[in-house]
Amino acid sequence: MRGRGWRARAPGLNAAFCVAALAACDSSVEPADPGDVGAGPDPVPAPVDLSRAWATSTPEAQGFDPELLGGAFADAASAVPNIRALVAVRNGRLVEDAYFGGMHRDSAFDMRSVTKTVTALLVGLASDRGLLDPEDPMTDRLSHPSRRSEHGGIRVRDLLTMTSGMQWSDEEDFGPWVRSGRPVGYVLDLPIVAPPGRRFIYNTGGSHLLTVIVENVVEGSALEFAERELLGPLGIDHKRWPVMQDSVIVGGAALALRARDAAKLGQLLLQGGRSGSRQIVSRAWVEAQVGRLVAVGDIGYVLRDAGYGYQTWSDRRGGGDDVSAFVMWGYGGQFVWVVPDRQLVVVAQTHWRGTGDHDGIQADAVADLIVHRVIEAALPIRR
Incomplete structure (x- = not known):
């Protein structure tokens, strides 16, 4: 291991997840003819x-x-x-x-937080089907008593890019969030500390809001949507994806x-x-x-x-x-x-x-x- 002495916080989750079920060149070589084979990226298969x-x-x-x-x-x-x-x-x-x-x-x-990438794929699948748009205001897709007027400027895109502006620290918030029994309310109750789209704040709770948004716009549950549109077509049938207390799959962690x-x-x-011949999620996404x-x-x-x-x-x-x-x-x-x-x-x-x-x-x-x-x-x- 390269000893650098750093202690960066790897994305997500330094608390136990307690939800139930949870090349060198020789200058003497002649210049290559344009038609010759040269070093470069691998050809795309x-x-x-x-x-x-x-x-x-x-x-x-x-x-x-x-x-x-x-x-x-x-x-x-x-x-x-x-x-x-x-x-x-x-x-x-x-x-x-x-x-x-x-x-x-x-x-x-x-x-752990590899889950977040899968969550984003679910949002992309919903977007490809016209069920939501990354530019949609979060509050248009997330109905909850803890919504405040300050949330109005936050877009789905901001949740995706960790720039919602909502306060979050995995070290301080992850455990209390899990134990709160309010996986949406806890996140929405936190202060907004930056204008949306302006500051990167790694936010596992915000990732969960994305799965709740998916659940709100698709037919059936977000888990059923994931199995039908992503995991099933990839032949992934051996997995565990726990739900939070709101019965929605965890957006930020825990996918096994x-x-x-x-x-x-x-x-x-x-x-x-x-x-193969099937476009699962759009190339643009x-x-x-x-x-x-x-x-x-x-x-x-x-x-x-x-x-x-x-x-x-x-x-x-x-x-x-x-x-x-x-x-x-x-x-x-x-x-x-x-x-x-x-x-x-x-x-x-x-x-x-x-x-x-x-x-x-x-x-x-x-x-x-x-x-x-x-x-x-x-x-x-x-x-």
Whole structure:
């Protein structure tokens, strides 16, 4: 692990979730002819059908250095003692996966704030169907006694980008929010401390408001909508998604997935919302979701030039120097790390309960394993 001594708060959730059920160049080389093959990003493969089980391949066939990749997986448990799963998918093929600490490929693991990215996909699906618009005022889609006139300027988009202006701290508010029995009222009762759309304030409670909004506009429950329109079409039928006291799925945390299924979510975004011949969620939505709508900056080691889109992180250097990535990040080092220029998806799951003040250190170690071991093993393909 790269010891930087930072203690960044990984997104979401440093309190136990207590809801029930919860390359170098040689100057002597002649300049390349324009028609020659040169180094560059991986060619984009045809979208794989994510409703099916992963097709498997070998590291060599998918452009990995097999020794480097094998070393990364062999060293994973010593680098991150709490690691439970590590998966690498390249060019739509499952190349390597490993499980630790008694876990196996069918273990569904609570990925904490990775849930937020899935919530944003549900909002996108509702938007694609004309049921809501990101520019809608929050209060048009959220009826509750705790609504105040100050909430009038907050748009659905502001909830998506963590710029609602509502006060929130996971350290101070998460536990009381869970215990309050008022998952909407607690959030709305908090002060507004910035104009909407102006200031990034990471807000797990605001993410839950998004699932409540989805529930308000779709047929059936938000969970039924998720199963029908997203998880089912991706072949994800082994999961746990608890509800809050309002009987609505938790928008900001607690979705438990198998690591291979979490990789499908990353691959869906990598494929611009497409699975085989089916467009699950619109490309325009995906581009916004993984885009840099809000500049956040340096967050310890995990993200060095971070931005935020719709409930999803991005980093201009998240795949190593000058290699961009977008990242689903949950407390304690839950990651779905996507590197478009390598056509690569990496999933890591860790045991996070009880990590407390060490959650940032653990997330640092997982990020180091992903970026400096797995991604570095994914050689750029020469085209």
